[in-house]
Amino acid sequence: MGLDDRKLDVLRAIVEDYVATQEPVGSKTLVERHQLGVSPATVRNDMAVLEEEGYIRQPHTSAGRVPTDRGYRLFVDRLSRVKPLTPAERRAIERFLVGAVDLDDVVHRTVRLLAQLTRQVAVVQYPSLARSSVRHLELVPISTTRLMLVMIADTGRVEQRLVELPGPVPADDITDLRRLVNEKLGGKRLSDTPPLVQALVEEAVPALRPAMATLASVLLETLVERHEERIALAGTANLTRGGVLDFQGSLRPILEALEEEVILLKLIGEVEPSTLRVRIGDENEFDNLRLASVVSTGYGPGATIVGGLGVLGPTRMDYPGTIATVRAVARYVGDLLAQN
Amino acid sequence: MGLDDRKLDVLRAIVEDYVATQEPVGSKTLVERHQLGVSPATVRNDMAVLEEEGYIRQPHTSAGRVPTDRGYRLFVDRLSRVKPLTPAERRAIERFLVGAVDLDDVVHRTVRLLAQLTRQVAVVQYPSLARSSVRHLELVPISTTRLMLVMIADTGRVEQRLVELPGPVPADDITDLRRLVNEKLGGKRLSDTPPLVQALVEEAVPALRPAMATLASVLLETLVERHEERIALAGTANLTRGGVLDFQGSLRPILEALEEEVILLKLIGEVEPSTLRVRIGDENEFDNLRLASVVSTGYGPGATIVGGLGVLGPTRMDYPGTIATVRAVARYVGDLLAQN
DNA sequence: TGCTGGCACTCGCTACAGTCGAGTGCCAGC
DNA sequence: GCTGGCACTCGACTGTAGCGAGTGCCAGCA
Numbered sequence: 001m002g003l004d005d006r007k008l009d010v011l012r013a014i015v016e017d018y019v020a021t022q023e024p025v026g027s028k029t030l031v032e033r034h035q036l037g038v039s040p041a042t043v044r045n046d047m048a049v050l051e052e053e054g055y056i057r058q059p060h061t062s063a064g065r066v067p068t069d070r071g072y073r074l075f076v077d078r079l080s081r082v083k084p085l086t087p088a089e090r091r092a093i094e095r096f097l098v099g100a101v102d103l104d105d106v107v108h109r110t111v112r113l114l115a116q117l118t119r120q121v122a123v124v125q126y127p128s129l130a131r132s133s134v135r136h137l138e139l140v141p142i143s144t145t146r147l148m149l150v151m152i153a154d155t156g157r158v159e160q161r162l163v164e165l166p167g168p169v170p171a172d173d174i175t176d177l178r179r180l181v182n183e184k185l186g187g188k189r190l191s192d193t194p195p196l197v198q199a200l201v202e203e204a205v206p207a208l209r210p211a212m213a214t215l216a217s218v219l220l221e222t223l224v225e226r227h228e229e230r231i232a233l234a235g236t237a238n239l240t241r242g243g244v245l246d247f248q249g250s251l252r253p254i255l256e257a258l259e260e261e262v263i264l265l266k267l268i269g270e271v272e273p274s275t276l277r278v279r280i281g282d283e284n285e286f287d288n289l290r291l292a293s294v295v296s297t298g299y300g301p302g303a304t305i306v307g308g309l310g311v312l313g314p315t316r317m318d319y320p321g322t323i324a325t326v327r328a329v330a331r332y333v334g335d336l337l338a339q340n
Numbered sequence: 341m342g343l344d345d346r347k348l349d350v351l352r353a354i355v356e357d358y359v360a361t362q363e364p365v366g367s368k369t370l371v372e373r374h375q376l377g378v379s380p381a382t383v384r385n386d387m388a389v390l391e392e393e394g395y396i397r398q399p400h401t402s403a404g405r406v407p408t409d410r411g412y413r414l415f416v417d418r419l420s421r422v423k424p425l426t427p428a429e430r431r432a433i434e435r436f437l438v439g440a441v442d443l444d445d446v447v448h449r450t451v452r453l454l455a456q457l458t459r460q461v462a463v464v465q466y467p468s469l470a471r472s473s474v475r476h477l478e479l480v481p482i483s484t485t486r487l488m489l490v491m492i493a494d495t496g497r498v499e500q501r502l503v504e505l506p507g508p509v510p511a512d513d514i515t516d517l518r519r520l521v522n523e524k525l526g527g528k529r530l531s532d533t534p535p536l537v538q539a540l541v542e543e544a545v546p547a548l549r550p551a552m553a554t555l556a557s558v559l560l561e562t563l564v565e566r567h568e569e570r571i572a573l574a575g576t577a578n579l580t581r582g583g584v585l586d587f588q589g590s591l592r593p594i595l596e597a598l599e600e601e602v603i604l605l606k607l608i609g610e611v612e613p614s615t616l617r618v619r620i621g622d623e624n625e626f627d628n629l630r631l632a633s634v635v636s637t638g639y640g641p642g643a644t645i646v647g648g649l650g651v652l653g654p655t656r657m658d659y660p661g662t663i664a665t666v667r668a669v670a671r672y673v674g675d676l677l678a679q680n
Numbered sequence: 681t682g683c684t685g686g687c688a689c690t691c692g693c694t695a696c697a698g699t700c701g702a703g704t705g706c707c708a709g710c
Numbered sequence: 711g712c713t714g715g716c717a718c719t720c721g722a723c724t725g726t727a728g729c730g731a732g733t734g735c736c737a738g739c740a
Contacts, residue, residue: 379683
């Protein structure tokens with residue numbers, strides 16, 4: 001059962017060659033291109049074992065071998081050697097990210113950078129509101145019964161919602177409301193706020209309670225429960241690299257998945273601290289992504305994580321390179337956020 | 341040279357059949373499906389003339405005819421009959437757009453609705469800042485040398501930028517700054533503001549001039565000149581309908597074009613009042629879109645136009661249906677904006 | 681003059697047969 | 711346990727043939 005070192009070498013060689021050439025790789029070309037020190041026949045025997053164990057397969061009887069999802073998994077877990085970024089890549093990252101004026105700017109630059117470096121589809125989640133705390137809440141009167149609630153989070157995230165008040169509220173009262181919400185919610189994590197928000201209503205003077213109740217419900221419903229996450233996407237054109245071969249000729253399921261924020265969030269949003277996740281083909285919980293792999297990680301200032309980012313591509317991707325790039329970009333973005 | 345009525349009927353029939361079936365249409369099937377009142381041989385003669393004039397062409401010698409870009413153009417201009425929306429479609433529009441709480445919400449719902457109804461790629465431009473006026477400018481202190489500038493436009497558009505002040509500014513002075521900018525810019529069109537913004541600096545008391553100058557430059561550079569437009573996109577998966585036939589099998593150029601905001605803005609952003617534009621294949625100024633058609637129009641409350649929206653699809657698209665849908669959605673969105 | 685039926689022709693599509701060659705599995709021998 | 715040799719498989723490619731949708735042209739007719 002156990003795969004000896006040479007069999008693992010063979011698997012690694014198969015993965016590397018197939019990723020590079022997109023063509024099923026045979027025993028002869030394998031020994032030509034890699035220093036395996038044995039003959040094609042020996043390699044064939046090893047291949048037979050690898051196939052039996054489910055790490056590689058033959059597209060047709062008289063063709064070379066192709067890695068299976070399971071083969072890529074083993075490759076990623078135990079065989080791939082770390083591929084450090086080239087100096088050019090490091091410079092590209094720095095040059096791309098300095099000069100970002102704004103969280104929006106940071107996110108957009110990051111997603112384009114990732115897409116460009118990995119030549120794949122890149123996805124970046126804005127810092128999650130649930131992981132942010134309130135820096136400031138601003139109430140801007142629009143008319144006597146309408147105001148704009150603007151929330152600024154410590155992560156730089158800014159969200160606004162129109163609030164339709166139950167009745168006219170004079171300017172002085174708005175000031176009171178503003179003071180109260182900032183006093184009670186300022187510095188608090190949004191995920192901890194629901195009880196605090198409820199309490200707010202009780203603490204308001206009776207005259208302000210209806211207005212505060214509306215404000216509270218807007219805060220709870222729209223900022224915390226719904227729509228709270230945002231996503232940026234770039235590089236969809238990269239799906240067409242590698243011709244019709246990847247994704248079995250139909251981009252449709254992939255493009256459909258990319259349109260669903262919910263799916264994207266699941267892909268890159270579930271982040272444990274300092275972990276990088278690789279999901280290969282079937283390991284994805286969405287059927288549409290059976291032919292794709294996702295490399296994702298969390299990012300944030302210092303050790304805390306405020307959001308996720310990652311890339312999506314064909315299972316036949318350069319895992320070591322992609323992993324290195326995703327990790328590096330996440331670190332740079334984290335540093336950038338820490339500076340603010 | 342002139343095309344008599346029957347030849348135009350033949351062209352119309354060819355376009356309609358080809359759009360419906362995706363297959364080159366021959367003289368025999370044409371007379372079977374349409375009441376042309378003449379024999380296939382006659383139709384063939386007409387087709388020969390239409391081909392000579394460049395309205396249709398033969399993919400290969402022994403195939404049926406296919407409309408050229410020029411043929412579609414004639415069809416759109418003179419032959420297509422208006423196709424009213426079905427009640428179901430009207431209902432879908434209403435159901436989809438009511439309950440939008442927010443400009444962001446309106447735009448997102450609109451773009452998804454358009455994509456769904458037309459089954460094509462939909463593009464919606466946020467209300468242009470250049471066509472909006474300032475409702476309110478809010479300055480929210482973040483630290484002593486930093487503040488968040490939040491601009492609320494009458495179109496509902498909200499933009500914010502971080503402003504790095506040249507030195508510490510006390511809270512009272514912030515209040516003065518806020519009052520001043522609102523006094524001078526409130527109600528003004530952003531496209532008219534550059535001279536006003538310059539004047540602002542002179543009108544500030546000397547102590548506030550440096551801060552005001554920074555503020556002014558942020559206002560000018562980031563709100564007016566750069567990044568001022570935003571775009572929402574949906575329905576890219578629809579590009580894969582019609583299999584490999586449309587777009588000659590390569591979505592790449594299309595996807596690349598869709599990633600460039602500049603291109604999208606050119607496509608749907610250049611709007612003259614109450615005009616609907618159809619650009620067919622070669623008529624597009626971007627090479628990447630040689631195989632695509634774009635149907636776009638402006639929208640806005642009442643007669644004014646604040647932005648553009650439209651759809652992009654294969655040249656072989658249902659022009660009458662698409663045109664009707666785009667027009668209807670634009671009107672509904674305009675009404676929605678007028679209510680606010 | 682304009683429409684029509686008839687007819688020969690074109691040419692892409694499909695099916696089929698044959699060849700080639702990359703790649704395999706297996707086996708005997710070292 | 712590795713190796714060379716060998717028979718075998720099967721996809722890719724090529725060439726041929728028949729089919730059929732569709733055409734252009736022409737003579738005849740209203």
